[in-house]
Amino acid sequence: MTTTVDTPNVASAIETVESHLHPTPSWDLEDHAVPTGREEIWRFTPVKKFKRLFDADAEATSLDWAFDVPEGVTVTEISAEQARELAVEAPVDRVAAVAGARSGHRMHIQIPADGDYAEPIVFTATGSGGLARDHFILSVGANARATVIIRFEGSALFAEKSDFIIRDGAQLNLVTVQDWSDDTVHGGQRTVSVGRNAHVKTVTASLGGAAVRLQENMRYDGPGGELESYGLYFVDGEQHVQHRLFVDHNEPHTKSNVDYRGALQGKGAHAVWIGDVLIRKAAEGIDTYESNKNLLLTEGCQADSVPNLEIETGEIAGAGHSSSTGRFDELQLFYLRSRGIPEQEARRLVVHGFFWDIIRRIGVEEVQNKMLERVERELETLEAVKAKA
Amino acid sequence: MSTLVITDLHADVLTEDGPKQILKGVNLTINPGEIHAIMGPNGSGKSTLAYAIAGHPKYEITTGSVTLDGVELTELSVDERAKAGLYLAMQYPVEVPGVSVSNFLRTAKTALDGEAPKLRHWVKDVEKALEGMQLDKSFASRSVNEGFSGGEKKRHEIAQLELLNPKAAILDETDSGLDIDALRVVSDGVNRFAEKGDRAMVLITHYTRILRYIDPTFVHVFVDGHIVESGGRELADKLEANGYEEYTKAAAAAAV
Numbered sequence: 242m243t244t245t246v247d248t249p250n251v252a253s254a255i256e257t258v259e260s261h262l263h264p265t266p267s268w269d270l271e272d273h274a275v276p277t278g279r280e281e282i283w284r285f286t287p288v289k290k291f292k293r294l295f296d297a298d299a300e301a302t303s304l305d306w307a308f309d310v311p312e313g314v315t316v317t318e319i320s321a322e323q324a325r326e327l328a329v330e331a332p333v334d335r336v337a338a339v340a341g342a343r344s345g346h347r348m349h350i351q352i353p354a355d356g357d358y359a360e361p362i363v364f365t366a367t368g369s370g371g372l373a374r375d376h377f378i379l380s381v382g383a384n385a386r387a388t389v390i391i392r393f394e395g396s397a398l399f400a401e402k403s404d405f406i407i408r409d410g411a412q413l414n415l416v417t418v419q420d421w422s423d424d425t426v427h428g429g430q431r432t433v434s435v436g437r438n439a440h441v442k443t444v445t446a447s448l449g450g451a452a453v454r455l456q457e458n459m460r461y462d463g464p465g466g467e468l469e470s471y472g473l474y475f476v477d478g479e480q481h482v483q484h485r486l487f488v489d490h491n492e493p494h495t496k497s498n499v500d501y502r503g504a505l506q507g508k509g510a511h512a513v514w515i516g517d518v519l520i521r522k523a524a525e526g527i528d529t530y531e532s533n534k535n536l537l538l539t540e541g542c543q544a545d546s547v548p549n550l551e552i553e554t555g556e557i558a559g560a561g562h563s564s565s566t567g568r569f570d571e572l573q574l575f576y577l578r579s580r581g582i583p584e585q586e587a588r589r590l591v592v593h594g595f596f597w598d599i600i601r602r603i604g605v606e607e608v609q610n611k612m613l614e615r616v617e618r619e620l621e622t623l624e625a626v627k628a629k630a
Numbered sequence: 631m632s633t634l635v636i637t638d639l640h641a642d643v644l645t646e647d648g649p650k651q652i653l654k655g656v657n658l659t660i661n662p663g664e665i666h667a668i669m670g671p672n673g674s675g676k677s678t679l680a681y682a683i684a685g686h687p688k689y690e691i692t693t694g695s696v697t698l699d700g701v702e703l704t705e706l707s708v709d710e711r712a713k714a715g716l717y718l719a720m721q722y723p724v725e726v727p728g729v730s731v732s733n734f735l736r737t738a739k740t741a742l743d744g745e746a747p748k749l750r751h752w753v754k755d756v757e758k759a760l761e762g763m764q765l766d767k768s769f770a771s772r773s774v775n776e777g778f779s780g781g782e783k784k785r786h787e788i789a790q791l792e793l794l795n796p797k798a799a800i801l802d803e804t805d806s807g808l809d810i811d812a813l814r815v816v817s818d819g820v821n822r823f824a825e826k827g828d829r830a831m832v833l834i835t836h837y838t839r840i841l842r843y844i845d846p847t848f849v850h851v852f853v854d855g856h857i858v859e860s861g862g863r864e865l866a867d868k869l870e871a872n873g874y875e876e877y878t879k880a881a882a883a884a885a886v
Contacts, residue, residue, distance in 0.1 A: 578712070580790065581741040594726055597728035
């Protein structure tokens with residue numbers, strides 16, 4: 242089964258839609274009732290799995306953060322007030338609100354203006370079981386250039402609130418890897434602010450955990466900003482992985498390109514991708530494309546993929562989206578096999594090819610190689626299952 | 631020395647409404663060094679013949695046999711048929727995103743030979759084959775067929791023919807969609823392969839123009855799922871002058 246939606250030119254189909262999918266941001270816990278699962282933003286979520294992340298009164302620690310930052314880059318502990326002051330936006334859901342109000346730890350990572358860092362700046366956040374909450378903020382000064390990698394590891398019930406402020410003319414390559422152990426539940430909200438003429442690339446890789454649900458919001462702080470947002474995820478039996486993208490084209494002449502891809506296998510594997518793009522009245526001359534592709538490797542898995550465009554101006558350079566969910570492409574396998582490549586090897590090539598388009602964007606060879614290894618591991622799992630069948 | 635023998639081949643296309651018979655008893659022997667042109671109108675089943683022999687998942691052989699040097703191909707999987715020496719240049723080559731041409735070719739060559747090609751020679755061989763098809767060597771690092779023009783896809787098929795060096799090749803409308811320059815480049819590639827002298831080749835085509843550059847040993851008229859007339863290249867000249875009408879009318883009359 243393959244469904245594809247393509248909207249190469251939506252200028253002829255302008256409509257004015259209230260951005261109903263996005264609740265009003267608020268720091269006040271009272272504004273974010275504990276979800277029941279019937280709310281629009283929670284209806285794809287197995288809320289039971291996230292139950293403990295909704296609980297604002299429970300005792301929680303923070304993740305254990307390890308890093309070794311280069312000269313000029315600073316990491317500062319900050320207060321709740323300071324964090325609110327710095328944040329791009331207030332929480333939009335209960336998990337982020339709890340993280341915002343009750344974090345055990347708040348920090349501010351600062352990359353100075355004009356700083357030029359060729360080597361990736363790596364943070365490793367490790368859970369050691371139990372509830373953890375963090376609010377962290379990354380500020381990238383004007384015209385700075387850096388690659389930041391944030392790795393999440395270990396076991397945790399983790400509520401995240403994070404903000405990424407990229408100032409004018411800066412270039413940031415931000416890679417986050419959710420490489421949790423199998424019992425982890427991770428929810429939260431990440432908000433990116435793209436400065437005037439800044440270029441931000443995000444790569445979100447969700448590889449492990451019982452359930453991961455990330456609200457990823459992007460907006461612009463001036464015209465000319467460019468955003469590339471890539472994601473990859475592997476969802477195995479009983480896992481739930483949800484990425485909720487919201488690109489708010491609130492400034493003119495801004496660009497966004499969103500491309501998330503995932504592979505699912507095993508009974509109960511469930512992936513959700515929500516891709517919302519709002520083009521505001523002021524956002525003339527913008528260009529956006531969002532895409533989500535899911536590869537269903539076995540029977541019994543489910544991918545929900547919902548792209549949305551809300552357009553309030555007709556003066557745009559381009560806007561489109563596509564979504565496809567399907568099994569192996571028979572014709573691709575036939576083509577490869579007709580050249581003598583055995584079936585298993587042909588499947589390997591197709592899956593590697595599917596992810597390579599995302600992995601190559603990471604731009605950090607060591608991380609790329611790790612991702613390729615993970616692809617290989619997924620394939621081994623698949624072949625083991627097929628061998629048993 | 632390679633001989634491809636097709637005997638009483640019947641095949642169905644698998645559609646949503648169930649199987650539909652397309653091939654209705656094809657008999658053909660292609661001896662080493664021979665080029666057989668199969669010509670026929672749209673919908674006659676020419677491409678089905680090519681796909682069925684290669685093992686396309688949408689087609690099913692119901693009865694009959696195809697042997698290559700005595701090996702029964704219809705009992706083999708798609709990749710085993712290729713390993714037995716069969717090559718199909720496809721009418722619609724498939725795009726495989728994220729898989730580079732060089733990786734694809736090396737994987738195929740390794741699978742066919744049972745060992746990886748020597749790296750130093752291989753890189754040169756690939757460049758030479760691409761160059762021979764007037765494809766820039768940068769094509770080696772591009773994704774298989776992705777973003778290729780129609781003509782580039784066809785030339786890529788013939789570059790593979792030269793590199794993978796099969797015993798028997800079926801070229802399914804390789805000439806369609808090619809401009810006159812590309813047609814000559816492709817024909818030169820096919821002729822280089824034919825000059826090896828001992829290969830069996832089937833050229834499926836709709837038009838006679840490729841036969842200006844490639845000299846067929848035999849020409850067959852294919853209508854309604856089987857061969858209705860065979861001859862030399864004079865048969866192609868006759869088709870050029872009169873079209874397929876005489877044959878399609880006869881087939882329609884026979885069907886009543």
